[in-house]
Amino acid sequence: MAGERPADMPAPVLVRLPPHLVVLFPGAARQVALPAASVAELVDGLDALWPGMRERICDETPAIRRHINIFVDGRRARLSTPLPPGADVFVITAISGG
Numbered sequence: 001m002a003g004e005r006p007a008d009m010p011a012p013v014l015v016r017l018p019p020h021l022v023v024l025f026p027g028a029a030r031q032v033a034l035p036a037a038s039v040a041e042l043v044d045g046l047d048a049l050w051p052g053m054r055e056r057i058c059d060e061t062p063a064i065r066r067h068i069n070i071f072v073d074g075r076r077a078r079l080s081t082p083l084p085p086g087a088d089v090f091v092i093t094a095i096s097g098g
Contacts, residue, residue: 009035010035010036010037010041010083010085011035011085011086012034012036012085013034013036013042013083013085013086013087013088013089014032014086014087014088014089015032015033015034015042015046015089015091016030016088016089016090016091017029017030017031017032017046017091018091018092018093020093021053021056021057021093024052024056025052025053027050028050032046032049034046034049036083037082037083038082038083039064039070039072039077039078039079039080039081039083039089040079040080041083042083042089043058043079056068057070057091058079063078063079064077064078064079066094067093067094068091068093068094069091069092069093069094070089070090070091070092071089071090071092072087072088072089073087073088074088077089
């Protein structure tokens, strides 16, 4: 049927990106729905839409950069964190100052 997901495709999750990150990628949206079963898959999906975003979110180890936090349904997440269908994901940049 039209509109159905293939059985092997993860359900979409809603990702909310910070303005500081979005301005670096012309055409990037503050909110995007992506199919992903884990935070790592989500980062891959963001990078597929906006090449270079992975390097802004992850370091070379790979892990989420120290100045970035990702929350899944209100809980801090890692790249290995699974994403339940329909999860609400926030990518937040740390603000520092003195």
